[in-house]
Amino acid sequence: MFDFAAKRQWFLLIALIIMIVGAILAFTPGGLRLGWDFRGGFQVVLSPNEETTIDTVRDKLTDLGYGETADKVQQSGNDFLIRMGDLSEDEQATVKSGLGEIGTILEDQTGYISPAIASRTARDAAIAVSLATVVMLLYITWAFRKVPHSFRYGTAVVVALVFNLLLTFGIFALVGRFFNWEVDPLFITAMLAIIGYGVNDSIVVLDRIRENKARGIGGDYDSMVNFSISETLVRSLNTTITTVLAVLAVYLIVGGPIRSFLMALFVGIVAGAYSSIFVAGQLLVMWEHGDWTRVIP
16 A cells, blocks of 8 residues: 555645646746637627538638638638637727628627726626635535534635646646637636546545544554545545546547646546645645644744
């Protein structure tokens, strides 16, 4: 049986470094690239002619001087969705006139979203993720209420969740810088899915610790935690591997508009496997031994 508890300082130090680097990459200037939904702009929905393809739309946008938008054209059913930046009324008219040569502009789905409204959408998304995390902390503390120091269990899960999110943010910021990927509503959906998946992974480990502690299984606290993690290790790895394979299969076969969702989900699931084994349980051990008092008197 591997002695996880004896190496807890190293595991938690690695997690802390990853969290700091992830926060720097994501929240410093040039970090996460906000998508159209969070920065606002002009949207056009084009119903194409019979001979019009997605390449035709991209070529037309390039001819109009908006080549940077060409790679972001999405096909929705038989129509094409084109989302652009902040354009003046004259520029909007030019785009609609040019695209009108290769299809019909659907006026009821074409319009402009101001940056103020988009900023409020981004704020609401951040509030949703934060609120979900706080609710998780309160619920887990309540669920483990019969265990001494139940707040420790809730805090351990939340720290593990923050690790999952910051690692995902950091990697997505890197991908955004090199491949121009943007944060969109599907990315926020992935964050909420990661929160739920990460909680499930951590709860499996912590609940086994709770059960073994109540039964007096495993000897001293460190041995009991090591035994509990070892009992759940195969289950956690099997669940992670099968889920990751499913996500990769969808990414390779479908990709396209949902690639940001799948990439974020992939990173978050892998991060959740690490945090449930090497972060959540080790935080409980540190608390049990009073290691925090050596760092924070």
